[in-house]
Amino acid sequence: MDLIFRSMCQRAPLGRTAMSANALFFEGRTVVWNGHIGEVVENPDTLSEVLVRLVGEKVIRTMAASDLTPLDSLDETNRDLPLAAVEADEWDKAAKRASACREIEAACDKTSAVADAAKMLGVQPRTVWRIQKRYRTDSKVSTLVSRKPGPKKGSRFLSLEREAIVHDVLEESYLKRERPSAGTATNDVELECKRRQLRPVCAQTIRNRLRAIDPKYVMQKRQGGKRAREKYKPVPGTLMATRPMELIEIDHTLADILLVSDDATRKVVGRPWLTLAVDVATRCVVGFHLSFDAPSSTSLAMCILSIVLPKDQLARYLDFDLLGVEWPCSGKFEVLLTDNGRDFHGAAVMRGCQEHGIELRYRPVGSPHWGGVIERLIGTMMGRLRMLPGATQRDVRAKDGQDVEKRACLTLSEFRQWLVTEIATHYHQVVHRGINMPPIEAWRMKSSTQISQPRELSDQECLRLFVDFLPYCERPISRVGINMNAMRYWSDELRDYVARGRKHAIRYDSRDIRRVYFVDPFGKVIVVNCVRQDVPQMSVQEWQKLGAAQRTTGAIQQRIDDRIAGHDANKALVASSEKASRQAHRDSNKKVERDKSLQARPLPVAEASPGNVASTFNPNRVPTPFKILEF
Known part of the structure; x- marks a missing residue:
């Protein structure tokens, strides 16, 4: 149990630092230590230490009072009552008791002083001692206002084991972002009690425990910290302005x-x-x-x-x-x-x-x-x-x-x-x-103290004020104009800025694609219209969507098939050309190599015979056309 209920676990309010551990952690009070529920077994007469037994343990621990938090409320609701809400008779009675307590504190013989105060107030001396004990914890008249009889508001009567089950189930099953209902938490508590063979907790008791949780803490766990801050975070301060248009x-x-x-x-x-x-x-x-x-x-x-x-x-x-x-x-x-x-x-x-x-x-x-x-x-x-x-x-x-x-x-x-x-x-x-x-x-x-009233602006002044807040992008001005959004824009007033080798800030109205704006070095706004006359008035987003739609409309599959067929035909043409070129290079290389080998080898000389003179080969003889000797 890492988390602790905020309103269940109320710490001593500010302004009560003088309250001792003996008064805050009295014997039998249910407390929380480091996410674990325990019961105060004994409270020594000190301001810093308390003896506590945790649920499921038999060992009694000595703990610092600053590390403990009361699980139940302080039960002294009269302390928090507004003074105007106390009846006059009850307040007079409390004032008399406070006066008697101050006399007892100042007396040397406190026993005699208590007896005298008992006679004056019409109560027993032991009652005076109890009143004096309460007055010591907080020396205020409101501390001594009579309490109503019966169980005090916020009192709890569950055993420690059942209280721990309710605490754990609500933390684990109810306080989460899924936001389960209170009925779900009641069923989970009932099942856990039956598992441990304990008497089930009444549904009304669980609803009371839920109402006792700090609403800010509930919203933080079930809806997130942002929602909790928006609803419960203090927002002091305000914006101050004393004159119009400030x-x-x-x-x-x-x-x-x-x-x-x-x-x-x-x-x-x-x-x-x-x-x-x-x-x-x-x-x-x-x-x-x-x-x-x-x-x-x-x-x-x-x-x-x-x-x-x-x-x-x-x-x-x-x-x-x-x-x-x-x-x-x-x-x-x-x-x-x-x-x-x-x-x-x-x-x-x-x-x-x-x-x-x-x-x-x-x-x-x-x-x-x-x-x-x-x-x-x-x-x-x-x-x-x-x-x-x-x-x-x-x-x-x-x-x-x-x-x-x-x-x-x-x-x-x-x-x-x-x-x-x-x-x-x-x-x-x-x-x-x-x-x-x-x-x-x-x-x-x-505005009665203002000397001059706002004047009407000229069309050029209105246009300049409007253009100064428009988005812009850097574009060069070429001989064909300004290229933006897959369109060209041109105005005769741009002639002096053509091809200067640098980019200019071109402003545009995202609602109208037909024109852009250029502010020259002298502060004049030049309206640059689109070269195309067939473009209707539309926003930049609509123009981009229209272009994308045009690129994807028509016989999409047929165009894709044609592109694939053309790509394959060109690829086959290039491959065939490369193959033919490689074959021609191979043939040429073979012939060169063959010629070289023939020139390096000596030619055989045939023996001349008287009857066959033409058979003698003469390398220096020029052959006649179409009668070339091939080897």
């Missing part, structure tokens, strides 16, 4: 709603990603972005652009209506606080923040409470949109068998308009519990 929190979430396409079919497209930005000082929503694409540097760039732009200008760009409601929350900000997502750690995000004087901060790892403002805003918005048709709700049980896809009816633009209306006309106008006023009123009050 500290901005930003985060992404997958909205709990299904949207449909904008065309006539209105087919279900899916759930959109929502990026929100909130001002910590005023709790105002200062920016947002909606897209079906997963969070990326582009999502962050669009959200930052929506923060800086005045909302009237943003409404013209995104084609939504503010309905005449004021939304003054815009401008440049100082600090951006995000979580530790990969999309916030890119080089483009860091350099974009540095370029525009924004301090980029990250929450401590594993501490989501430092982003509590934006998390609360996301929770509020998700709760509001769950009332819309097509809402997926928070879980399967909340759907209650509804066909969510059949009820989906909002498009992305319609949902954007709903979100803007919800923010401007509801969220900003309702009292926020964190600041005890509506967010729009907090903005007006805290």
Whole structure:
């Protein structure tokens, strides 16, 4: 038994260090030592040592009181009672007893002092001695409040053997990640008791033991330490911001709603990603972005652009209506606080923040409470949109068998308009519990000291701000343009940068494959369009998937067979050519060797006869054509 129940094994509370071992580990008390259950046999009149007999052993051990932990509660519940919860009569009686105890402590003849105190309190002298003993352990009036008769709360009556069985079974069978039920633990205890021929433990007793375990310890063993820390770890401290646009929190979430396409079919497209930005000082929503694409540097760039732009200008760009409601929350900000997502750690995000004087901060790892403002805003918005048709709700049980896809009816633009209306006309106008006023009123009050209001940005300024946060890659500019994503991009403004022998930072919007961006040394953004005119608007991921699909569509097996046949034919052709060449080389070598051997050997001279003069061979004679002598 390496683990110990936390609430079963309560140590002496803080502030009671003066309590002696004689008071804490009285005779017969059940204790735990190094994971083993035992019983206090004798408690010498010391502050450091106790005699204990462990379960299953006959030997009595002398143990240090600091190594022991009481298995049952301290049973003196009145010590922990709030002072206001004690009745006035009981408190007066306890005050008189405390006064009598102080007189006994100061008296030289304690026997006479105890007798006098017994007469004053109307009790026997032995009762006064017991009161005095309790007062010595803790010199407080609350220590002497009368206790209720009967068994004290938390008392245990199981034998040591049965108590040890309950302790072991709960540790081994109940406190584990599979999270078995209490009934399973009860059955295991019953079987173990029958195996040892002991009386089974009542199911209610086991449930009482389970309720006595520290809930944090139970969650740590059954659900993991992370869940236990998220629920029980203290989270002191808060983020402080005193003026608008001083500290901005930003985060992404997958909205709990299904949207449909904008065309006539209105087919279900899916759930959109929502990026929100909130001002910590005023709790105002200062920016947002909606897209079906997963969070990326582009999502962050669009959200930052929506923060800086005045909302009237943003409404013209995104084609939504503010309905005449004021939304003054815009401008440049100082600090951006995000979580530790990969999309916030890119080089483009860091350099974009540095370029525009924004301090980029990250929450401590594993501490989501430092982003509590934006998390609360996301929770509020998700709760509001769950009332819309097509809402997926928070879980399967909340759907209650509804066909969510059949009820989906909002498009992305319609949902954007709903979100803007919800923010401007509801969220900003309702009292926020964190600041005890509506967010729009907090903005007006805290921004009244600002001298200038945010101005509208030109198209080139908006484009530069957007491009500075886009991802980029290094590419050379050749005579045919910029090669990216298996396509070429060209603009006449790139003529001065062609073939300079170095690579340039080419930025791209992952949502649109048709164009990339190049920032020249003078800070001007050059939009470089794709050379091909037949490429529709699609994301980089869609283009890559389309290329992969085109490479694998059609008569795949027929093309594979044709490739194999062509490869084999070429291989046979090369092999035949090599064989013929080798044969020709061998024949040529044979003839050369034969000629050499003939030249080295003397030729035979035939005897001349008068009748056969033509048979004489003359090597110097030039043969006539087609009459070449062969040897």
